[in-house]
Amino acid sequence: MGEDLKDLKILKQGAEGKLYICNYLGKPTLIKERFKKKYRHPDLDENITKERIKNEARSIVRCKAAAVRTPALYLVDFHRSRIYMEHLEKSITVKDFIINHVKGETDKVKLGLISKLIGHTVRKLHESNIIHGDLTTSNMLLVQKVKSDDENWLDGELDIVMIDFGLSFIGSSGEDKGVDLYVLERAIISTHNDYPNLFEDILEAYKKQSKKNLGETISKFEEVRARGRKRTMVG
Amino acid sequence: MVIAIGFEGSANKIGIGIVKDGEILSNCRRTYVTPPGEGFLPRETAEHHRQNIHTVLREALDQAGITPQEIDVICYTKGPGMGAPLMVCAIVARTCAKLWKKPILGVNHCIGHIEMGRLITKANNPTVLYVSGGNTQIIAYSRNRYRIFGETIDIAMGNCLDRFARVLKLSNAPSPGYNIEQAAKKGKKYYQLPYCVKGMDVSFSGILSYMEDKIDELLKDYTPEDLCYSLQETAFAMLVEITERAMAHCGSDEVLIVGGVGCNERLQEMMGIMCAERGAKLFATDERFCIDNGVMIAHAGALAFESGATMDFNDSTITQRYRTDDVYVTWRND
Numbered sequence: 125m126g127e128d129l130k131d132l133k134i135l136k137q138g139a140e141g142k143l144y145i146c147n148y149l150g151k152p153t154l155i156k157e158r159f160k161k162k163y164r165h166p167d168l169d170e171n172i173t174k175e176r177i178k179n180e181a182r183s184i185v186r187c188k189a190a191a192v193r194t195p196a197l198y199l200v201d202f203h204r205s206r207i208y209m210e211h212l213e214k215s216i217t218v219k220d221f222i223i224n225h226v227k228g229e230t231d232k233v234k235l236g237l238i239s240k241l242i243g244h245t246v247r248k249l250h251e252s253n254i255i256h257g258d259l260t261t262s263n264m265l266l267v268q269k270v271k272s273d274d275e276n277w278l279d280g281e282l283d284i285v286m287i288d289f290g291l292s293f294i295g296s297s298g299e300d301k302g303v304d305l306y307v308l309e310r311a312i313i314s315t316h317n318d319y320p321n322l323f324e325d326i327l328e329a330y331k332k333q334s335k336k337n338l339g340e341t342i343s344k345f346e347e348v349r350a351r352g353r354k355r356t357m358v359g
Numbered sequence: 360m361v362i363a364i365g366f367e368g369s370a371n372k373i374g375i376g377i378v379k380d381g382e383i384l385s386n387c388r389r390t391y392v393t394p395p396g397e398g399f400l401p402r403e404t405a406e407h408h409r410q411n412i413h414t415v416l417r418e419a420l421d422q423a424g425i426t427p428q429e430i431d432v433i434c435y436t437k438g439p440g441m442g443a444p445l446m447v448c449a450i451v452a453r454t455c456a457k458l459w460k461k462p463i464l465g466v467n468h469c470i471g472h473i474e475m476g477r478l479i480t481k482a483n484n485p486t487v488l489y490v491s492g493g494n495t496q497i498i499a500y501s502r503n504r505y506r507i508f509g510e511t512i513d514i515a516m517g518n519c520l521d522r523f524a525r526v527l528k529l530s531n532a533p534s535p536g537y538n539i540e541q542a543a544k545k546g547k548k549y550y551q552l553p554y555c556v557k558g559m560d561v562s563f564s565g566i567l568s569y570m571e572d573k574i575d576e577l578l579k580d581y582t583p584e585d586l587c588y589s590l591q592e593t594a595f596a597m598l599v600e601i602t603e604r605a606m607a608h609c610g611s612d613e614v615l616i617v618g619g620v621g622c623n624e625r626l627q628e629m630m631g632i633m634c635a636e637r638g639a640k641l642f643a644t645d646e647r648f649c650i651d652n653g654v655m656i657a658h659a660g661a662l663a664f665e666s667g668a669t670m671d672f673n674d675s676t677i678t679q680r681y682r683t684d685d686v687y688v689t690w691r692n693d
Contacts, residue, residue, distance in 0.1 A: 139604045161636075164592075168549070168593065171551065257557060259558065291556065303557055306512070306560075307558035310507075310559070317501075
């Protein structure tokens, strides 16, 4: 596995795979290679890996149509469990941004803008029936709205790029969308507990984007929330 | 030096244990076992606890070799759990507190599991998989709270196993999960079941209803052992996956498994492989401490008591819903 990749720089080793940086057809490229999980039954493992690569590729293409920014897809190599995609050199995860760059009051205003951006983006995904499946602040990148050489690009106008669509699927039901929002809420509560209003702001922006099919999603979201929070928990 | 007694009865076990500064003096327990195909209901379970609690209390005191006067604090499970069984323990604990003139302290059941696991395994700051009949949570400590990173969005892992055992009419003695585990060891043919991970959350209701709907058809091609095997392989893979996600998320290199399902050896084995692959360490305990017991309540209560926590006698109530992250952890400073 990964023989021909051994000279490449490893950007990150996540729970599911390795990210390598390379140059593919003259463009800065990210290779995402999923590895075999030895704890899983081999049939199950193969199935899950194939499924996730397919999901990721399918959703990236669908996002294009939904006007949601994602890294451009260059190549899918099923055989080696790899996806080649655009490497965004000037980017930072929303998680990193909040933890390391939000300090003063002006930053909080900025955070408000970013919350809006997140809400709108998630809503756009859902309007196109794309369920992300793993909405966290680590799976959202901030990039420059307009590309420039500005060193302090974080102070300029920003845009959101969605990544990590491995758990995504196409779903039109309020339940699917409600669960997606619930996953995001949980991730935000556990990661950014010093910003208690963050999720509310995102949800506000999500609701404001449009009125269409909103009621069902929100009522399902509240139902799922109640299931989690108030479920009798018997030892 | 603190000597604490703990009363636990949130589900079908009644347990009383005594600890002295982390040293276990006694750990006594009875389990309410129902006939094959049936689960335990609140009223009957409470009746079982009522009939056994005094014997267990006597046994716990005798084994520990201490008199009630030596006890510093009386701890009981405040929740979460089934109302009627919880009440039985709370009433006896309150009575003891009055008789012996000792302070009383209600303990969160989940926190009991976590602190017990940390005590036995000496894990320092692990990512915790708490997996039992009523709970399935991935927990990590941060700033005086045990925060829930992932959990089931519908039924608990143990509940799924218990109900599947009922579908197959497996025995409930010593526990349905144990019998599924034994049957799974003989299973060979893997049948692919719905695999449902949502972020760091999981869902088991899909697997269960799928099995319930198709059981007659499945039994034509697969043995009950094969199905137990397939269920474990699928469901445990989901648990290991979300645990790994949480570890990556928190940058943690320790895993602690607690709760009744935690003594399943296949789950421990799978978790061990995952840990080995990422250079992490696995901590697990056996059935004496994984399964609900009184010592865990005594120990968690003692920690809180030592750090200055108190409870007014009038507040010594029970609650069926009591989340792990509701507890402010006063005994950890990291």
